[in-house]
Amino acid sequence: MKRNGFGRWGGKYDGYGGSIKYTDKWAERSVDGGWEKWGDKWDENFDPNSNGVKQGESWWEGRHGERWNRTWGEQHNGSGWIHKYGKSSSGEHWDTHVNEETWYEKFPHYGFFHCYENSVQLRQVPKPSEILEAPKPSETLEAPKPSEILEALKPSETLEAPKPSEILEAPKPSETLKAPKPSEILEALKPSETLEAPKPSETLEAPKPSEILEAPKPSESEIREV
Numbered sequence: 544m545k546r547n548g549f550g551r552w553g554g555k556y557d558g559y560g561g562s563i564k565y566t567d568k569w570a571e572r573s574v575d576g577g578w579e580k581w582g583d584k585w586d587e588n589f590d591p592n593s594n595g596v597k598q599g600e601s602w603w604e605g606r607h608g609e610r611w612n613r614t615w616g617e618q619h620n621g622s623g624w625i626h627k628y629g630k631s632s633s634g635e636h637w638d639t640h641v642n643e644e645t646w647y648e649k650f651p652h653y654g655f656f657h658c659y660e661n662s663v664q665l666r667q668v669p670k671p672s673e674i675l676e677a678p679k680p681s682e683t684l685e686a687p688k689p690s691e692i693l694e695a696l697k698p699s700e701t702l703e704a705p706k707p708s709e710i711l712e713a714p715k716p717s718e719t720l721k722a723p724k725p726s727e728i729l730e731a732l733k734p735s736e737t738l739e740a741p742k743p744s745e746t747l748e749a750p751k752p753s754e755i756l757e758a759p760k761p762s763e764s765e766i767r768e769v
Contacts, residue, residue: 545573560591560649577606589647593621597647619645 550568569582585599596619602612615629625645628638659666 547571554648554651556649556651557591558650560593561589562648562650563588564648574606579606580604587647589619589649591649593619593645593647595619595647619647621645 548568548570550566552564552566554562554564556562563586565584565586567582567584569580571578571580581601581603583599583601585597587595587597589595596616598614598616600612600614602610604610611632613629613631613633613635616627618626618628620626623642623644625641625643626639627641630636
């Protein structure tokens with residue numbers, strides 16, 4: 544089963560109590576190879592003094608071409624009495640006056656702040672002041688021109704090779720260390736400077752027999768006591 548539909552609504556307010564509102568919607572569906580359609584619409588128009596009209600229509604159309612509709616209306620003049628009337632294609636009809644107060648929407652009940660509070664995704668969109676601006680051409684880095692590159696590489700500003708006088712010279716043969724000659728080695732090792740062996744007079748002599756202490760001899764009395 545296929546379905547289609549359409550709807551619109553709107554309103555205008557003059558800010559002094561006068562308003563115009565309207566709505567119109569319809570739908571259709573596929574039934575057994577045909578289409579059924581139905582809808583309704585209404586509008587109201589009031590001035591700041593509560594004088595105005597409300598009217599509308601409901602309708603239906605079958606897949607074989609049959610039709611039905613009903614229309615209605617209300618006349619408001621601020622007297623406290625409302626003239627109501629209407630009819631339908633099925634034979635309905637009415638026309639009467641009713642003691643009722645006139646009511647209509649003088650000012651919008653659903654304003655900007657209501658829309659803003661209910662628009663979650665809309666409030667997530669960043670403000671223009673919060674969006675980073677793209678850099679201006681004058682603020683971007685430009686590639687250097689060929690003439691500027693050559694200017695930066697002047698020969699006078701490049702590193703120069705050291706002059707020959709600034710290079711460290713290798714030591715001359717006269718400045719290097721020479722190996723000592725054999726005569727200089729022998730001179731350093733003269734016999735007079737070597738250690739001499741001690742003389743016989745400086746060595747320790749063994750004690751003479753007379754200098755050795757003799758052990759005391761036992762007396763005859765000690766021998767007897769033993």
